[in-house]
Amino acid sequence: MSETTADLVERLAVRHHAPAVFRELLALGPGAMSAVRAGLRHPDAAVRYYCARFLDHYLAPGELGDLIGVLDDPVAGVRVAALHALACDKCKTGDKPDRAKALPDALRILADDADAHVRAMAIEVVGRLVHESGAARKALQTAASCDPSPAVRKKARWYAPGGPIFNRTRPRLRRAV
Numbered sequence: 001m002s003e004t005t006a007d008l009v010e011r012l013a014v015r016h017h018a019p020a021v022f023r024e025l026l027a028l029g030p031g032a033m034s035a036v037r038a039g040l041r042h043p044d045a046a047v048r049y050y051c052a053r054f055l056d057h058y059l060a061p062g063e064l065g066d067l068i069g070v071l072d073d074p075v076a077g078v079r080v081a082a083l084h085a086l087a088c089d090k091c092k093t094g095d096k097p098d099r100a101k102a103l104p105d106a107l108r109i110l111a112d113d114a115d116a117h118v119r120a121m122a123i124e125v126v127g128r129l130v131h132e133s134g135a136a137r138k139a140l141q142t143a144a145s146c147d148p149s150p151a152v153r154k155k156a157r158w159y160a161p162g163g164p165i166f167n168r169t170r171p172r173l174r175r176a177v
Contacts, residue, residue: 005035009051013044022050029093030058037066045075052081056091064097071105076115083109087124099128107139116149123152127159131171137161 003011005028011021025032032054039051048070055067070082085091086102099106106125113119123143129136143156144163158165 005032006038008032009035009039009042009047012039012047012050013042015046018046018050022053025050025054026057030060033058033060033063037063040066040070045073045078048073048075048078049081052078052085056081056085056088057093059085059092059097060095061098064101067097068102068105071102071109076113076118079109079113079115079118080121083118083121083125087121087128099125100132103129103133103136107135110139110143116147116152119143119147119149119152120155123155123159127165127169130159130161130166131169 005025008021008025008028009032011017012025014021025036036051036054036058039047040055042048042051052067052070055063059067067082067085071079073079073082083106086097086099086106089096102125106122110119110122110126113122123140126136126139130140137160140156140160144153144160147153147156157163160166
């Protein structure tokens with residue numbers, strides 16, 4: 001009997017099976033999407049974590065709302081995986097997410113999340129919009145000067161105006177020919 005994608009997602013809860021099952025789901029690609037989306041609401045945090053990681057590879061516009069919903073997960077590691085899926089373009093096989101839809105949640109997380117690692121990952125989402133959003137610029141400048149974590153302050157300085165990542169990602173003006 002062959003396992004369904006829902007069975008595979010359920011097996012993500014078994015710690016010693018999870019890495020191999022995750023690779024199987026990645027190999028199935030978008031065909032596993034409905035089971036993965038359901039897994040984002042699974043009672044086991046490991047399942048939610050791996051499902052958010054799956055979306056890092058196969059995020060489509062229809063799943064963006066589900067992924068944004070995971071940003072309120074009670075487990076910090078799940079929130080980090082969801083933020084990474086929103087921030088990272090290297091892993092994506094399809095369209096890039098519309099981060100502007102996630103900006104209000106990323107700003108809230110950067111300002112209020114109790115976990116420094118989560119706040120640091122939120123910087124990457126906010127930092128992707130720093131050139132288009134005054135709110136993103138202000139939040140990064142505030143985090144750079146006021147965050148209780150030295151690591152978060154340092155990372156925020158990289159993305160804030162004048163920082164090395166800000167300067168590297170600045171839109172370039174095209175010269176008239």
